[in-house]
Amino acid sequence: MLDLALIATGMAIGVGVNAPVGPVNVMCIHRAIRKGPTSAMAAGFGAWIADVVFAAAAAFGVTAISNFVEGHLAVIKVVGGAVMIAFGMKLLLAPSSTHDAPANDTALSLFRAGLTSFALTVTNPAVLLGFAAIFGGLAGIGEKPGDFETAAQLTLGVAIGSAAWWLALSTGASRLREHLAEKWLGRINTLSGGGLLVFGFVVLIGVALGY
Numbered sequence: 001m002l003d004l005a006l007i008a009t010g011m012a013i014g015v016g017v018n019a020p021v022g023p024v025n026v027m028c029i030h031r032a033i034r035k036g037p038t039s040a041m042a043a044g045f046g047a048w049i050a051d052v053v054f055a056a057a058a059a060f061g062v063t064a065i066s067n068f069v070e071g072h073l074a075v076i077k078v079v080g081g082a083v084m085i086a087f088g089m090k091l092l093l094a095p096s097s098t099h100d101a102p103a104n105d106t107a108l109s110l111f112r113a114g115l116t117s118f119a120l121t122v123t124n125p126a127v128l129l130g131f132a133a134i135f136g137g138l139a140g141i142g143e144k145p146g147d148f149e150t151a152a153q154l155t156l157g158v159a160i161g162s163a164a165w166w167l168a169l170s171t172g173a174s175r176l177r178e179h180l181a182e183k184w185l186g187r188i189n190t191l192s193g194g195g196l197l198v199f200g201f202v203v204l205i206g207v208a209l210g211y
Contacts, residue, residue, distance in 0.1 A: 003153055010157015011164070013134055014051060017127065018165045023084050023199045024117045028166065030091065030192035031113060032173035040174060042110040044166025046118035048159070050127065055158035058131035059151035073125055077207045080123030084200030087116060091193030131158075 018025070024047045032040035121127055135154070 003150075006150065006153045007157035007160070010055070010154040010159075011161030012157075013131070013154075014055070014158040014161025014163075015165045016161075017051065017130055017134075017158075018047070018162055022124070023087075023120045023196055025169065026192050026195045026199075027087070027113075027117055027120070028169050029173045032170050033177050036177070037170045037174040039110065039113065040170035041166065042113040043117040044170055046114035046116065047121045048162050048166055049114075050118050050121035051162040052155065052159045053122075054128045054131045055135075055162075056151075056155045057128065058135045059154045059158075060148065061151075074207050076123055076125050077203050080120065080125075081200045081203035081207070083116075083119050083123055084196045084203065087120070088193045088196030088200060091196065092190060 024043065028040045028043045028047075031043050
């Protein structure tokens with residue numbers, strides 16, 4: 001039997017984990033303003049897949065994934081930081097004018113957007129550890145080994161909440177295009193690329209300092 005309260009809790013978690021400003025949010029907003037909602041949703045789709053995988057791992061108690069992340073935390077952070085910096089540089093070097101940029105995404109570019117956002121999410125250990133911490137703090141979750149029904153409903157809720165977040169962000173940000181002048185559209189690459197560079201260097205500096 002469906003537990004609507006449990007699903008609603010999962011939805012709140014799905015939104016809450018994604019709402020803070022992060023590299024995938026920056027990427028999604030950038031694509032929404034430059035290319036439109038479809039392009040942005042392709043980026044959000046990659047993050048959504050990672051969210052569902054991490055939520056399922058936390059809800060079903062798949063400790064192998066959590067142990068792997070904790071055991072290779074520094075390496076994962078370095079990879080994640082490098083991916084952010086590489087993508088940030090790509091945006092900084094992209095055409096500054098909308099007239100110079102490709103008008104529409106191809107199927108390949110949409111796939112790359114989803115793959116990039118997936119990589120940015122799965123190399124962010126805070127996402128998995130965040131899910132694990134939240135689920136661990138919920139009364140009743142994990143107290144009954146083999147309670148797959150509860151885990152499945154909670155994961156379903158996270159999937160719905162995460163999808164709602166990326167859909168809202170994609171469509172909402174894309175509407176800004178109608179109110180931005182060309183000069184501001186030309187600066188989106190700089191703002192987005194700079195933001196990703198900051199995220200990437202912060203991660204790498206944290207690793208160097210032992211955090």
